[in-house]
Amino acid sequence: MAITLERMRADIAGMIHEDPKEIGLEDNLMDLGIDSMRLLNLILKWQEDGLDLEFAELADRFTLAGWWEAIQAKQAGSGA
Known part of the structure; x- marks a missing residue:
């Protein structure tokens, strides 16, 4: 199952109990919690949904845009 930007935003919002619409692409996710x-x-x-992802691939990019870029590259490389 491919991870979408909307799914990522919703998962992040659920983790910090926010409305997904409140999370912008360039918001610092650390500042949001x-x-x-x-x-x-x-x-x-x-x-669990099949994305082969490591902590280090996201740890230095704490924006939704940065994480999406990393996940798109992973999914493109895996053929997902």
């Missing part, structure tokens, strides 16, 4: 443990939980959730 995504810490390393929450990031790890999101990665585990996405791994």
Whole structure:
């Protein structure tokens, strides 16, 4: 199952109890409440859906746009 930008936004919003519409592409997700443990939980959730993703691939890009770029590259490389 491919991860979409909308799915990512909804998963992040659910993790921090926010409305998905409130999360902008360039918002700093750390400022919104995504810490390393929450990031790890999101990665585990996405791994369960078949995305081969490592913590380090997202840890240095704490915006939705940065994470989406990394996930798109992963999905393109895996043929998802």
